[in-house]
Amino acid sequence: MMRTIQRLAYNNPIAIASLLFLVCACGSAKISGSAAIDPGIVARSAWNAAEPRPYKQHVPVRITIHHEGTRLDVADDAAKKIKNIQTWGMGPDRKWTDIPYHYLISPAGVIYEGRNPNTVGETNTEYDPSGHLLICCLGNLEQQRVTKKQLNALTRLLAWSCKQYNIPDSTIASHKDYSKITNCPGKNLYRYLQNGYIKSNVKKLLLAK
Numbered sequence: 001m002m003r004t005i006q007r008l009a010y011n012n013p014i015a016i017a018s019l020l021f022l023v024c025a026c027g028s029a030k031i032s033g034s035a036a037i038d039p040g041i042v043a044r045s046a047w048n049a050a051e052p053r054p055y056k057q058h059v060p061v062r063i064t065i066h067h068e069g070t071r072l073d074v075a076d077d078a079a080k081k082i083k084n085i086q087t088w089g090m091g092p093d094r095k096w097t098d099i100p101y102h103y104l105i106s107p108a109g110v111i112y113e114g115r116n117p118n119t120v121g122e123t124n125t126e127y128d129p130s131g132h133l134l135i136c137c138l139g140n141l142e143q144q145r146v147t148k149k150q151l152n153a154l155t156r157l158l159a160w161s162c163k164q165y166n167i168p169d170s171t172i173a174s175h176k177d178y179s180k181i182t183n184c185p186g187k188n189l190y191r192y193l194q195n196g197y198i199k200s201n202v203k204k205l206l207l208a209k
């Protein structure tokens with residue numbers, strides 16, 4: 001992947017720019033101990049999801065946070081955006097089996113169901129997403145701010161996912177922690193991982209009865 005990108009960079013700077021622009025493309029409902037912090041997940045039907053192709057299975061053992069990488073504001077149609085991500089990902093550009101992420105969160109703080117969490121996600125970068133539960137915050141969070149509602153929804157979804165999939169909260173990280181060629185999830189979200197805000201609030205939710 002890296003060699004391809006380097007070659008493209010020499011031959012076609014526009015191609016590399018669009019590749020890096022898209023670089024992020026990054027369930028089942030079983031409620032038990034996680035019911036107390038059920039974040040309220042909107043089903044795939046709400047964004048008119050196409051049927052997935054056959055998947056590669058995995059068991060998620062860590063959680064990795066992304067941003068989508070293109071601007072989206074609170075007033076914009078998040079469901080339509082998610083549908084477009086799926087259409088692009090399953091199309092001739094990528095030929096993926098489904099939308100690349102397991103969950104997506106809009107700037108308005110709505111959490112949407114993505115691909116089946118028991119299947120391996122997708123990426124345009126050099127890390128292997130096997131074992132990663134991929135959560136994507138919509139928007140370009142390198143350039144726009146994270147809304148309070150989006151950040152709160154992310155925290156709730158992270159805590160719920162830790163319980164639902166039996167994943168230690170110590171594994172919560174972001175795309176750029178695994179890849180040298182992306183700034184995903186954007187500096188405006190990454191700072192909340194760096195300063196401990198996200199992890200400490202997830203811990204509080206996990207300890208709450």
Ligand SMILES: [Zn+2]
Nearest residue numbers: 024066175184
């Ligand atoms: Zn990413």
